[in-house]
Amino acid sequence: MSLAELICPAGTPAALRTAVDAGADAVYCGFQDATNARNFPGLNFTPDELAASVTYAHGKGAKVLLALNTYPPAGKVDLWRQAADTGARLGVDAFIVADMGVADYIARTHPGVRLHLSVQAAASSPEAIRYYCQNFGVKRVVLPRILTIPEIREIRKEIPCEIETFIFGNHGLMVEGRCSLTNYxxxxxxxxxxxxxxxxxxxxxxxxxxxxxxxxxxxxxxxxxxxxxxxxxxxxxxxxxxxxxxxxxxAFEEPVSLNLSRLLPDLIDAGVHAFKIEGRQRSKSYVRGVVSAFRQAVDDIRAGREANIADLVALTEGQKQTQGAFETKKWR
Amino acid sequence: MSARPDTLPRASGPGMSTLARLSCLMVQPILTRVVRRIAKRHPSLFARLGPHQGTDFVIDAVELPFALHLRPDPQALLFRAVPRDATPEAGATIRGKFMLLLELVDSEEDGDAAFFSRDLEVTGDTEAVVRLRNALDDVDGSIAEETAEMFGPPGRAILARLRRAYPT
Structure with a gap:
């Protein structure tokens, strides 16, 4: 059985503490700039806040993953390199990256820190994932939300790294890292x-x-x-x-959130190593409610009990939820 | 939670204008004290507000006889009760039931979820609201409880009574 680590979002130091206290195995977060995909006003961490947060998380046995999951425009890569240097200095446990240049810099400069491949890289084939593993030492891939569980099971057999899948939260257009609608x-x-x-x-x-x-x-x-x-x-x-x-x-997608609470045993059986909860832009209330519910569910499954997860529909977008492509390619 | 903020009964009718003005006068000393205390205890709030420290927020708890006007400028904090017919031009307006707004301040409710359910209504400068939400969400503990504690047992009793009087 996989470890079924619970990877939880934090947009502020208070949310990070809330996630850790609610049972997160790891918390992912970002700096207050364009180096991460939740560069929202008033959100995210200063270096000092991240330092204190790493100390807090490590003191309670939780990891901190730093999202550097955007793509540097030409000539502006220094911001991403500085963020990586700062994260490494502060002792983050892994970087979540999408851009090959950023991955290459971290692999060469901070070889002791794990690299996770962001969903923003949209790596969905064994060939693509293996390329990142072989060239940058990627230890984990966050899979795009376009794969069925049987497909995930097959991919797992063909790659040398761990798999992380989203299990709850925003369910965006299925071309992560390639969407230019907002830019338009x-x-x-x-x-x-x-x-x-x-x-x-x-x-x-x-x-x-x-x-x-x-x-x-x-x-x-x-x-x-x-x-x-x-x-x-x-x-x-x-x-x-x-x-x-x-x-x-x-035309593209309905307001609806992903909720795979009923599929957790199947995902674990397929070899998924870690479960990701989306929502760095959400409140402590959301973090507390969702993390607690999935902590209980994962613990139940690990103990051989049937998971009885709380109803989370009130926290979903449009108050609707879906199992998306994980259940069937015909979901939309 | 189900009724939209704009469908909830508002305090209205003959004499309400006078009542609103009297209510404003009565609560104003408390509001001033509260906002100064919170600003002193949670200075990091202002960094997250960034350029919106000078924005005028109108907070409209629909059951109350007045609205609240907040300008979170650390150099000139402003938090006052205003009759609805005298609200300033708002940079952003946040409207909902009293207890929902209180629970949002304390992160007992999720703002996005309240928006999805239409229990929370936001107009004006969305970035200002997002910054205010994120600033408040980074505060540990309960601002409502802190405020009640400022006034000792009577404060705690009033908070308990408000919670009973204004269910979400």
């Missing part, structure tokens, strides 16, 4: 600036009939009826009208 409207890049739907470009408007529209860079991307649940203001979750769909439809 706002000029800021999810993959290079680390921000999907920057808050400075988001606006919500109330209407007299109780509906609410969400806009990104002045473009309306959804309008929720008075009694409808809402989702994130991302283009991939937008609802659009078209000549053949005048009523509006979700």
């Amino acid at each position: 409207l706002t000029g800021q890049s999810t993959n290079m600036d680390g921000v999907c739907s920057p808050a400075s470009d988001v606006e919500y408007k109330r209407h007299e009939d109780g509906s609410m529209s969400s806009q990104l860079a002045g473009f309306t991307i959804d309008c929720f009826g008075a009694d409808e649940k809402a989702g994130y203001p991302t283009i991939c979750k937008g609802r659009y009208t078209a000549p053949h769909r005048p009523e509006g439809y979700y």
